[in-house]
Amino acid sequence: MSLADKVLAVNNDLPIRTDQRVHSGKVRSVYWLTEADSKRLIEEKGYDVAADAPLAIMVISDRISAFDCIWHGEGGIHGVPGKGAALNAISNHWFKLFKEQGLADSHILDIPHPFVWIVQKARPVMIEAIARQYITGSMWRAYEKGEREFCGIDIADGLQNNTKLPELLITPSTKGILKGIPGVQEVDDVNVTRKNIEENFAAFNFTSASHIADYERLLKEGFDVISAELAKLDQIFVDTKFEFGYVTDKAGNEKLIYMDEVGTPDSSRIWDGPAYREGKIVENSKEDFRQLLLKHFPDPDILLNKDRMEERSALARDNALPEAVLMQISKTYTGIAEKIVGKPIVLSENPKQEIIDILREQYDLID
Template sequence: MSLADQVLAVNDDLPIRTDKPVHSGKVRSVYWLTEEDSQRLIKEKGYNVKSDSPLAIMVISDRISAFDCIWHGKGGLKGVPGKGAALNAISNHWFKLFRENGLADSHILDIPHPFVWIVQKAKPVKIEAICRQYITGSMWRSYEKGEREFCGIAVPEGLERDQKLPELLITPSTKGILEGIPGVPAVDDVNITRKNIEDNFAAFNFSSANDIAYYEKLLKEGFDMISAELAKLGQVFVDTKFEFGYVTDAEGKEKLIYMDEVGTPDSSRIWDEAAYRDGNIVENSKEGFRQFLLNHFPDPDILLNKDRMDERFALARDNELPLESLMNLSKVYTEIAEKITGQKIHLSDNPKAEIIEVLREQYDLID
């Protein structure tokens, strides 16, 4: 069994029964179930959703995305061993904690396999809800160039790189291209202010203006909860991205929930606390891999400059990364997941065959 076989790189070719095209993102693929299968599972499994809610199977992969590209390694390695299972395990852990502590539910209804979620269809809020407790990364680069206002929030003079901010900053950006919002360019991932959201709440898919304060509350409470738990493990929660959406429960009540993933090394920066106290940054997140890529290639501007996307895609397509770089990243993902969840991350010999078997035997979803 080679290492490449243990990696689930292609996840949009599973024989899951569906009558819609499979949506394949950078890391996850989504299979929308037929109306019959959705209704059958809601009934059989007792999911707390409306009886006619559309359900989907979401399958994670071990693909590694950075700077909007998918990277691969020598020896035919098309992903990072253990990455998919680690990301799902971490998200599952935080979502469960949020639910148990009365914050909000998530889009996940069931977890048939470490790579698989059964999810309900949500109406997504079109905001990448980013919050920052430390000044680093792109925010530091802008601050260094003299910027003192971020998403409409003024930050003080005299801050130093990687310093803790006086308060948790909410710096949202657009999710997808939104047309016709005054003052908001129609491009993906553009920074927005709270006033932009208040003035155009419906365009961002909020059901009411009051939900803006509620999403901020869930954001802060979620951040604080993960931060407190990570502190117990000697880790610093630096910044993260949350996503939200609306679903309707079995009683017909609409509610705002967490969706996508939370508190993972892909969506967050996590630092080792002891190293940070000594003035060093040790990344327990994907950020270390981004830094590796910036140092690995002679012209890092290709990775940072959005005007050079064609060159960037070519870089990712034409370069096999050293095996060591992907194995180091595997260690980062699996070790932080095991720390957070207290459970071992097992590398499956054949993840695809396992997924097919469980979805056939326990859910009757394989043709």
């Protein structure tokens, strides 16, 4: 079996029983189960959710996106071997730790396969909750140009690139396009202040203004849990993005939960500790792939300049990356995952067929 066969590139064509359109994002596809199947599984499996809660099968892929494009490799390799399993394994590990330490639940109810989650429908908080422990990347570029206010928070002068901030900084941005909020642009992923959120909490999907402090607490506590665990592995948790939502449990209580993914190389920057102490930055995250692309192509401005999106899309479409590049990124993802979860990430021989077999035999969800 070729390497291309072991990569799950297309994940929106599985014969999972659904009466809705499959929603396919950059990396994951979501299959909303029929009302009958949702109710049956809640009863059969004893999930702690409302009896009528909609459930979905969420299937990860090995696709890799960077600079708002999906990239591929030579030999028909349309993803990074092991990436999907690595991302899910890392998220599963942190979500479990959060629950054990009494922080909050996640949207995940069951994990049938390394590529698959059974999730409950949540009402998302419309915030990309970003926390930063070090100044680097886009924040450093803005700081270097003289910017000292980030999301309504003033930052001191005299900071150096890639150094630790005086305290954990929360720099939220919008999730999707939010309309009618004074002072907030109607575009996706625009920075907002805490004051913006407080004065328009309902527009951000908060049930109550008091829940803003709850999301900040869960963000900080979640960040601290991951940071402390990574420190034991001599890895540095630099910055990350969390997402939150509301669900209702079996007893009818509404609660704020973690959703999407947490502490992964796709949603976070993780640096190697020994290299950092020697004055070098070794990325154990997707940033490694971004930097590799910037060096690989002769004109990096295409990747960095939003006005050149058409050229950038053509670059991703027309250039198959060398297999060695994809394997280097595979090593980054599986390497940090194996450190975190303490066991090997095994590549499936035929991931799609494995998923179909498990969902048919154990969950009766395949037509």
